[in-house]
Amino acid sequence: MVSTTTPGAAPLRAGLIGLGAMGRHHARVLRELDGLELVAIADAGGDPHGVAGSLEVLPDVEGLIAAGVDVAVVAVPTAAHEETCLALASAGVHVLVEKPVAASTEAGRRLVVAFDEAGLVGAVGHIERYNPALQQLRARIEQGELGDVFQVATRREGPFPARIADVGVVKDLATHDIDSTAWVSRSRYERVAAETVHRSGRPHEDMVTATARLSGGIAVSHIVNWLSPAKQRVTIVTGERGAFVADTLTADLTFYANGVVRTEWESVAAFRGVAEGDVTRYAIPKREPLRTELEAFRDAVLGRSAQHVSLAEGLATLEVAEAMLASAAAGRTVELGG
Structure with a gap:
């Protein structure tokens, strides 16, 4: 797990998978936040909103992991939340997954266990x-x-x-x-x-x-x-x-x-x-709520605060x-x- 950083420390390497309606906004805000650097994006369907910029659009979560990300935002369809998040947890990557946390409570429980056992921050994008x-x-x-x-x-x-x-x-x-x-x-x-x-x-x-x-x-x-x-x-x-x-x-x-x-x-x-x-x-x-949400996720990863929506809270919802x-x-x- 990434520890609390000191002033001047390198930014967290951020990845984004899913470039749809929400993913395009995540890409914009991730590029604007202090302490984060968007270094990799992935979407099997390409880049429909043209947010990739100079980044290669990777085909899958494995490509995101290979890019060496510290944190990732998961904005893929709900049915793919569990598989995508479990792969990231296995690679030691902190995750913010769009709501709902998973397609079923059983899948949600598996995510809670996986991130708890790995000592990783798992957050859910309940933006409201x-x-x-x-x-x-x-x-x-x-x-x-x-x-x-x-x-x-x-x-x-x-x-x-x-x-x-x-x-x-x-x-x-x-x-x-x-x-x-x-x-x-x-x-x-x-x-x-x-x-x-x-x-x-x-x-x-x-x-x-x-x-x-x-x-x-x-x-x-x-x-x-x-x-x-x-x-x-x-x-x-x-x-x-x-x-x-x-x-x-x-x-x-x-x-x-x-x-x-x-x-x-x-x-x-x-x-x-x-x-x-x-x-x-x-x-x-x-x-902007999305900016506040991503700042809370970043700060949770850095050990500064715990204002994110946890996987357990997402599961309860x-x-x-x-x-x-x-x-x-x-x-x-x-x-x-x-």
Whole structure:
């Protein structure tokens, strides 16, 4: 494992496999980050977005390993995650793999074991965790600004992404919300119930509506689809002092406070609920989430911090996603292990 470096040390030699929709962005950011040098890229399908520059496009992971990389980003289709990551682990390479961590929980567990036994950093690209709005939301909840958290509701909708062919909307999109919900609330999923819809003629589901319960009694709902012309990415966290609304498309965070003005209108005052209070939209720094994510991976490899999404966390998210699919198939609530 690469140890913590000192000022002036050589940058980590970085490799990238998969030059599709996400891979092209990884290539750009890897070239821009201090402490990393993109030295090798690979994709059996070539370079559709023209990001290789002066680098040879290698055909496979073996070519990437032969280039002598210290770290690698894996942005190949989900079905190839396990084989690709295991090859890199065997070669002593630290890996950030795009979400979901693997095609199945069994494959995900094998990756966790392989990287743990090799003493390597394995990270998962749950990029929404690095969205400025959600990072601010988690920090403000941690500081007690919301009080106790009662409910998390997410809505993630938009047109069908032609790049996705091997998984459905649950493993592709809902995993964003599963990971960010557990992370923001610092809670784990205890049970989940879901309904899926198949409308596009593909073998995988296009829509899911799910409800869940987190540790501590937090109620959760997720609405996810890729058949809507209106793109939405919203997370609402409601607690004892009001509600936070995070729009991750614009990276905006707004707080709707419970009212504190006492009403003298008897029929309204008798209602034991909340009233409208102040509304605040925060001015927050807006850094590119992918840059923040790759910096966290680099720093984990260098032993500076542990702000990456670990393989174990990615596996926990995948377990919830598979529980959603099992619930929809069986028509019942699925309990998750502690």
